[in-house]
Amino acid sequence: MLTRATVDLAAEVLSYGPDAYVVEPGELRDAVVARLDGVLS
Amino acid sequence: MSVRQPVQGAREQVARLLALVPYLHAHDQVRLDEAAAAFGVTERQLVKDLRVLFMCGLPGGYPDDLIDVDIDALEDPEGDRVIRVTNADYLSRPLRLTPTEATAVIVALRALRSGATSDATREVVDRALAKLEQAAAEGTSTPLVDPGDAPDAALLELRARLQDAVGRQRQVGLVYYVPSRDEESVRVVDPRGLVEEAGSIYLDAWCHLAEAPRWFRLDRIRSAEVLDSMVTTTEGPRELAPGIFTQEEDVALVTLDVAPAAYWITEYYPVEAVRPGKAGHHQVDLLVADARWLTRLLLRLAPYARVIAPSTYAEAFAARARETRALYGSVE
Secondary structure, three states: OOOHHHHHHHHHHHHOHHHOOOOOOHHHHHHHHHHHHHHHO | OOOOOOOOOHHHHHHHHHHHHHHHHHHOOEEHHHHHHHHOOOHHHHHHHHHHHOOOEOOOOOHHHEOEEOOHHHHOOOOOOEEOEEOOHHHHOOOOOOHHHHHHHHHHHHHHHHHOOOHHHHHHHHHHHHHHHHHHHHHOOOOOOOOOOOOOHHHHHHHHHHHHHHHHOEEEEEEEEEOOOOEEEEEEEEEEEEEEEOOEEEEEEEEOOOOEEEEEEHHHEEEEEEEEEEOOOOOOOOOOOOOHHHOOOOOEEEEEEEOHHHOOHHHHOOOOEEEEOOOOOEEEEEEEOOHHHHHHHHHHHOOOEEEEEOHHHHHHHHHHHHHHHHOOOOOO
16 A cells, blocks of 8 residues: 555656656655556556 | 536535534534535535534644534434534634734735725725724734735836836847746747736737747746847737636647546636536546646646547647656566
8 A cells, every 4th residue: 555655756756757757666666657557558 | 618516625615614614503403414405415425524523623622622513413323313513602702803813814805805806896805804904903902014005016117117118119038937837938029018917917928939929927027128129010919808818829628537536636726617427537627728737737647637638638648658658668
């Protein structure tokens, strides 16, 4: 279960599109990827 | 344009709570179904509201400070489903503001007055202001600070400079802050006139960067240099009757499908219409002046909002999402 902080940070990172990239932590990276996959699937 | 439907957002709940307290006070005890019907919500929603209400009260936050609602009577199968609110007698007392509170309300009312677009609004605000100022003056010996109605001096100077440029038909070099992109842009414009709308002053100008007419809010102009060069376009100021935000030719009405997790945007951004859809989703119409702004918003909301129409916005968002996803390669 993701924390609220991770969810909020994933949304913030995503708002920058390809101008921002999560290197770590893995949990945040996975959250960003899951949200993108939710759009593109 | 469709009528906005009542939905269960925080804004609607606060509005309901503000009306609920005097309603319950006036009715002493009222049945849950009766109150729900009066407010046009389900009984379940009203119980949710009452659960918020009993977390409200006087500063201190101890049980004796907070409004008490008999939730058992509403939720227990044996309960009589009558709303009983206690420990809220202070709500029926006449309101007394401290000097600080009164000043804050006066400042807010002055701001509301300066942004009012109709004489009727200004009259209502003036009456409220007169009562407040009189009551505040009678209730304390503390001198009240008059916030005044005068605009910022720097803004007045800028306005005069731009008005001069309009009169002499000189081009102006602007550094302008664009909030939707959080960036400053440098552009040369042909000024056409200055207008006031909703409490702000705007420069109406032909922008040589955008190659289109644009409005520039004066408090977002970082610097303005009146140039020696003459304007190269000669149109007069645009007609303001339809409203400043409905005139941009490149403003598009975009319809989104919004899941409950993204519903907050309807409370955060001005929207044109909200229609209930399936599975708790809503269709939301909003005016978009900058496609890049919408793409950023949709990326932030992903995957809880998508564009229904126009399709060009959906395609632009999908392209940006694919570009972003490609950065991560294949992830296990």
